[in-house]
Amino acid sequence: MSFLAKPVIFLLCLAPGAYLAYAVYLAFTGGENLLGPDPAQFLSLETGEWAIRLLILSLAITPLRYLFNWPVLFRFRRMIGLFAYFYVCLHLLVFLMFLLQWQWGDIGTEIAERPFITIGFAAFIILTPLAATSFNIAQRKLGRNWKRLHRLSYAASILGALHVIWIVRSSYFDAVLYGGLVALLLGYRLLRKYSKAVQQFSLLK
């Protein structure tokens, strides 16, 4: 049955995007409105939410694998990380298409003058080489540098969480949830690294 796990997770990750594509199709063909009164905002929020959820889930794989001694989880990390990037790209596409309406000249101004966009864009820039080098061949070619490069995902998650915190309007729920989870997952890594260093130091004495 374990051979089914990957395709099932693939379909689960794809489902929100497929639903949004269907909703956009209905909107363009005069069908039922599944996108609410402000379709551009709905699409922007949904794609952003899925991007950060999957980014956090990919960060959670390592702690979950160690806490529950579940090595099989590593098999899904790359796919979940790539889906996070996929939703970031959709999020950017929605921004360019529906919010900026392809006014290319405005992109620079938006990035320069709206700090939450600057931060979001920086996260996108960081995630791009990570997605491009997530395949086995790149992993082999980069050797030890691959791990170093992929540690940038921590910076991307911090920027992603800051981007959400910056947007806070009436509800703090998303900001607290995503900011808290990123802090928890990165805190766990720091603690593990620190306790390993302390252990090694005490063995040396």
Ligand code: HEM
């Ligand atoms: C590529 C650069 C990015 C741009 C231009 C961008 C733009 C935006 C905009 C304009 C909104 C507000 C939508 C609205 O309120 O109408 C938004 C919301 C959001 N973005 Fe981004 N974003 C970017 C990158 C990211 C990244 C990298 C993530 C996460 C990994 C992310 C996650 C979110 C989330 C979760 C929200 C919803 C926040 C809320 O609950 O109010 N964005 N983004």
